Amino acid sequence: xxxxxxxxxxxxxxxxxxxxxxxxxxxxxxxxxxxxxxxxxxxxxxxxxxxxxxxxxxxxxxxxxxxxxxxxxxxxxxxxxxxxxxxxxxxxxxxxxxxxxxxxxxxxxxxxxxxxxxxxxxxxxxxxxxxxxxxxxxxxxxxxxxxxxxxxxxxxxxxxxxxxxxxxxxxxxxxxxxxxxxxxxxxxxxxxxxxxxxxxxxxxxxxxxxxxxxxxxxxxxxxxxxxxxxxxxxxxxxxxxxxxxxxxxxxxxxxxxxxxxxxxxxxxxxxxxxxxxxxxxxxxxxxxxxxxxxxxxxxxxxxxxxxxxxxxxxxxxxxxxxxxxxxxxxxxxxxxxxxxxxxxxxxxxxxxxxxxxxxxxxxxxxxxxxxxxxxxxxxxxxxxxxxxxxxxxxxxxxxxxxxxxxxxxxxxxxxxxxxxxxxxxxxxxxxxxxxxxxxxxxxxxxxxxxxxxxxxxxxxxxxxxxxxxxxxxxxxxxxxxxxxxxxxxxxxxxxxxxxxxxxxxxxxxxxxxxxxxxxxxxxxxxxxxxxxxxxxxxxxxxxxxxxxxxxxxxxxxxxxxxxxxxxxxxxxxxxxxxxxxxxxxxxxxxxxxxxxxxxxxxxxxx
Amino acid sequence: xxxxxxxxxxxxxxxxxxxxxxxxxxxxxxxxxxxxxxxxxxxxxxxxxxxxxxxxxxxxxxxxxxxxxxxxxxxxxxxxxxxxxxxxxxxxxxxxxxxxxxxxxxxxxxxxxxxxxxxxxxxxxxxxxxxxxxxxxxxxxxxxxxxxxxxxxxxxxxxxxxxxxxxxxxxxxxxxxxxxxxxxxxxxxxxxxxxxxxxxxxxxxx
Numbered sequence: 105x106x107x108x109x110x111x112x113x114x115x116x117x118x119x120x121x122x123x124x125x126x127x128x129x130x131x132x133x134x135x136x137x138x139x140x141x142x143x144x145x146x147x148x149x150x151x152x153x154x155x156x157x158x159x160x161x162x163x164x165x166x167x168x169x170x171x172x173x174x175x176x177x178x179x180x181x182x183x184x185x186x187x188x189x190x191x192x193x194x195x196x197x198x199x200x201x202x203x204x205x206x207x208x209x210x211x212x213x214x215x216x217x218x219x220x221x222x223x224x225x226x227x228x229x230x231x232x233x234x235x236x237x238x239x240x241x242x243x244x245x246x247x248x249x250x251x252x253x254x255x256x257x258x259x260x261x262x263x264x265x266x267x268x269x270x271x272x273x274x275x276x277x278x279x280x281x282x283x284x285x286x287x288x289x290x291x292x293x294x295x296x297x298x299x300x301x302x303x304x305x306x307x308x309x310x311x312x313x314x315x316x317x318x319x320x321x322x323x324x325x326x327x328x329x330x331x332x333x334x335x336x337x338x339x340x341x342x343x344x345x346x347x348x349x350x351x352x353x354x355x356x357x358x359x360x361x362x363x364x365x366x367x368x369x370x371x372x373x374x375x376x377x378x379x380x381x382x383x384x385x386x387x388x389x390x391x392x393x394x395x396x397x398x399x400x401x402x403x404x405x406x407x408x409x410x411x412x413x414x415x416x417x418x419x420x421x422x423x424x425x426x427x428x429x430x431x432x433x434x435x436x437x438x439x440x441x442x443x444x445x446x447x448x449x450x451x452x453x454x455x456x457x458x459x460x461x462x463x464x465x466x467x468x469x470x471x472x473x474x475x476x477x478x479x480x481x482x483x484x485x486x487x488x489x490x491x492x493x494x495x496x497x498x499x500x501x502x503x504x505x506x507x508x509x510x511x512x513x514x515x516x517x518x519x520x521x522x523x524x525x526x527x528x529x530x531x532x533x534x535x536x537x538x539x540x541x542x543x544x545x546x547x548x549x550x551x552x553x554x555x556x557x558x559x560x561x562x563x564x565x566x567x568x569x570x571x572x573x574x575x576x577x578x579x580x581x582x583x584x585x586x587x588x589x590x591x592x593x594x595x596x597x598x599x600x601x602x603x604x605x606x607x608x609x610x611x612x613x614x615x616x617x618x619x620x621x622x623x624x625x626x627x628x629x630x631x632x633x634x635x636x637x638x639x640x641x642x643x644x645x646x647x648x649x650x651x652x653x654x655x656x657x658x659x660x661x662x663x664x665x666x667x668x669x670x671x672x673x674x675x676x677x678x679x680x681x682x683x684x685x686x687x688x689x690x691x692x693x694x695x696x697x698x699x700x701x702x703x704x705x706x707x708x709x710x
Numbered sequence: 711x712x713x714x715x716x717x718x719x720x721x722x723x724x725x726x727x728x729x730x731x732x733x734x735x736x737x738x739x740x741x742x743x744x745x746x747x748x749x750x751x752x753x754x755x756x757x758x759x760x761x762x763x764x765x766x767x768x769x770x771x772x773x774x775x776x777x778x779x780x781x782x783x784x785x786x787x788x789x790x791x792x793x794x795x796x797x798x799x800x801x802x803x804x805x806x807x808x809x810x811x812x813x814x815x816x817x818x819x820x821x822x823x824x825x826x827x828x829x830x831x832x833x834x835x836x837x838x839x840x841x842x843x844x845x846x847x848x849x850x851x852x853x854x855x856x857x858x859x860x861x862x863x864x865x866x867x868x869x870x871x872x873x874x875x876x877x878x879x880x881x882x883x884x885x886x887x888x889x890x891x892x893x894x895x896x897x898x899x900x901x902x903x904x905x906x907x908x909x910x911x912x913x914x915x916x
Contacts (some may be wrong), residue, residue: 483780486730486751493748526729526780527753565785598789601754610750653773656757 156238158221166217175211177204180219188227195226198233205242359668367399374402381409394626395671397619404538407547410625415553417546422514429513432478476520484512484524491529492614498533507536511545518549525561527605528552534609534621555688556629560604567691572597574690575633582637582677586644593652599659600636607632611662616670630684638674718761718769721882724791726815727800728808729779732834735865736800737776740875745866752778755790762872762879770879772796788822796828796878801849803833803862804841809849816856828881829858830874837864 173183177200184196191199203219204211211219218241226233323331370393377384384390398406488508489499497504511532516524531551535544552561559567575597580587590597602611607624609617624631640647642665643658650658657663725733734749734756741760758774775790777783791797797819801812812831819829831853833844846862853860859877863870 480780483729489748490751493746493750499748523782525782526751526778529751530753561782563782563785568785596789598754598786599757601786602756605753610753653759656759656773660757 154225154234156241158217162220163217166220167213169220170213170216173216175216177209180211180216184219184223188223191223191226195233196223199223199226202233202237205237366396370396371399371402374399374406378402378405378409385410391626394622395675397622400538403618403622404535404543407535407621407625408539408543411547411550413546413550415550417549419542421518422542422545425514425517426510428517429481429510432517433481433513436479436481477523478516478520480523480525481513481516483526484509484516484529487524487526487529491533498529504533504536507541507544508533510541511536511548514545515548515552519552522552522561525563525605527602528561530606530609534607534614534618537614538618554629555691556604556632556684559691560601568601570691570693571687572600574687575600575636578633578637578679579640582679583640583644586640586647589648590655593655595652595655595659599656602660603636603639604632608635611660612665616665616667619667619671628681628684630679630681633684633687634677634679635674637677637679638670641677642670642673718771719882720771720773721796722775722794723772723796723798723878724775724777724794725798725800726777726787726791726812726819727779727798727832728802728805728811731779731800731802731805731808731812732865733779733798733800734776736798736832736834736863736871736874737774739865739868739871741774743868745868747866752776754778754783754786760875762875764876764879770882772875772879787818791819791823791827794824794827795882796830797823798830798832798874798878799858800832800834801844802835803844803849804835804838806843809833809844813852816852816858820856828878829856830878831856831858831860832874833860833862834865836862836869837866 173180181196181200184191184199185193199219199222202222203215205215205218206212218237222233373389373393377390488505491498491508493499496502498508499505508529512524512528515528515532528548532544532548535547539547551557556571559571576587579590579597607617608620611617612620620631620635623635627634639662646658647655725737727733729751734752735745737758738749739745741758755775755777758776759772760774761769761771763769775794777787777790799812799815799819801808803809816829816831819827831849833846833849835841849862850860859881861870861874861877863874865871
């Protein structure tokens with residue numbers, strides 16, 4: 105019971121923390137002269153007996169306590185009696201008199217902390233209650249905003265305010281009216297920044313007005329009133345800000361709850377679709393629900409069903425290429441060792457030792473012929489830990505590390521003409537988040553076989569350039585204002601490379617990206633282009649006004665994405681596979697020009 | 711001139727080098743003062759910007775294009791280094807292959823890039839001295855042969871990272887001034903990076 109009053113560290117910290125007291129906050133009480141009575145020597149000894157120091161950890165506990173309690177006199181006394189029956193009523197009375205500094209029969213948090221400090225002091229040591237508080241703990245001017253902040257270690261001074269570090273200040277704005285003398289105390293929940301007196305404040309910071317430095321003259325009443333008004337204004341602003349943040353959070357949670365509920369309802373339908381595939385594929389209801397995205401539990405299966413296995417990838421094929429990948433890797437490792445020996449990097453003796461093993465392997469090495477891009481396997485190992493690093497599941501110790509490695513390595517051996525290209529790890533990873541290893545490989549192989557991906561993963565300059573030109577014409581057609589601005593700023597559409605090669609999974613939040621994937625499996629790769637245009641539409645107003653850096657920031661970081669608004673923007677772009685077919689024509693056209701342009705050179709080089 | 715107006719001079723800077731040498735890490739360390747060993751691999755390119763103040767109060771704003779390192783993305787590189795006033799070619803001091811690759815980038819820049827481009831030849835990852843394969847002298851001699859400036863950095867410990875950009879920044883305005891002198895009294899405060907090069911792309915708007 106009483107432990108609420110005494111957080112575990114209280115005793116030791118009260119006794120030992122004086123060494124960490126900053127600046128003027130030592131146990132001294134000789135600070136200000138004041139109009140207080142002269143203390144007797146006994147009183148002085150009582151006061152010297154106390155380390156006037158509050159541990160910040162206690163403050164954290166006390167803050168919670170303070171929020172949950174009624175701090176008016178009667179209620180507080182009753183609570184304290186229940187908590188600490190050892191302390192006599194008159195002692196509590198003394199403590200109250202000392203603590204309620206402004207005599208408003210209610211405790212501010214500062215006063216509350218003093219009360220708890222004194223209660224702990226009496227309870228733990230059985231010592232007398234001092235007759236007064238040290239000067240540093242008292243407001244020295246009648247109107248001065250009171251704060252003990254300087255006494256507490258762990259406080260950071262910023263300009264005119266003193267900011268409690270977030271971990272020591274779980275305060276809330278709800279109580280701010282109760283402690284008017286407590287200046288400004290605030291706490292936010294999000295990561296936003298707001299400003300007080302021009303000082304940037306992180307949400308979660310706690311502001312307590314700084315005590316007026318002793319070398320400054322006391323404030324006039326007018327000045328003080330003005331400052332109080334300013335403080336109130338800031339407080340009101342802060343409150344509004346926090347309320348808005350809270351509302352926003354609630355709104356998001358509400359939206360998420362609605363979405364989750366909808367997904368739960370849809371799940372049944374999707375299970376029936378899976379059972380009767382492909383009969384229900386073209387039903388209007390299916391298409392309508394498809395637009396809302398798949399529930400996570402059926403997503404993988406739906407992806408697998410909706411992407412036809414044009415390449416006839418079989419499980420055996422996957423196993424064979426997996427084995428092929430391993431042997432290639434071993435051979436390459438042996439060859440590397442051999443090269444190292446030839447280079448003579450190692451010492452004489454070690455070299456001799458290695459030569460023996462290398463000669464044994466030499467026969468094997470000559471058997472593996474590497475003509476394609478199998479050597480890109482090395483890059484896979486570099487990229488595995490860098491794929492969705494925040495999820496920590498594809499890193500060397502992560503649960504899906506080996507699966508991702510197997511899928512990518514097998515793909516490299518299956519398509520040595522393409523090899524591994526950065527970006528693939530993201531696509532394979534998203535598949536593995538929803539599918540087992542073999543189905544993931546099957547879907548990956550078929551997906552990357554689509555025209556759009558073939559162009560990008562081959563990265564032939566002419567073809568990519570052809571795509572960029574074609575996409576530019578689309579932006580001009582669908583979003584002429586955005587196009588004008590981008591041309592004016594000389595921004596090429598190279599930002600789309602990242603979007604396409606990871607299917608938005610790197611640039612967008614993963615759940616939004618997966619919903620885009622869902623639609624891509626319905627509409628085909630045209631949806632990726634449609635979504636690219638949709639993103640430009642989503643940001644169109646901002647793009648038209650932003651400077652170069654702002655636009656680049658938007659297009660590369662895709663900040664502040666609202667899922668439904670984005671999908672509303674995408675919906676307005678009328679773009680389907682029919683439009684996409686023009687792309688093929690465009691590619692052929694551009695490549696034929698390129699061939700004409702470079703034809704002579706190719707002939708010469710042959 | 712521009713310094714008194716406190717107007718930032720904007721320059722386009724491109725980071726080139728093999729995959730995994732730490733291009734993004736250097737840029738992130740410079741821009742945000744952070745290091746993350748598992749930065750996402752760069753696909754295509756990414757964009758960042760940062761401003762530095764020279765001792766003479768000139769503000770230099772860098773538009774940093776951080777390119778993808780993989781060979782496959784090589785075909786995109788010209789889009790980024792064309793029109794760049796500065797290039798940082800990075801290699802990993804623990805990886806000889808990346809050193810050779812860096813030399814290739816230098817050659818390409820010399821042939822295809824802007825002749826006035828300021829090029830920094832950077833050996834990264836000096837926080838791993840035990841794995842070092844390329845001695846500083848080797849990088850230094852290559853750089854001096856080719857008229858580049860050489861520096862070894864660690865994006866992890868931030869060693870020499872801001873020095874690298876400051877050094878580039880110091881070289882840039884002088885080049886700009888030289889240009890102004892040679893090309894007559896054109897306005898020096900205007901950013902050379904953004905809209906200047908290759909305006910005439912036919913486009914589709916007609």
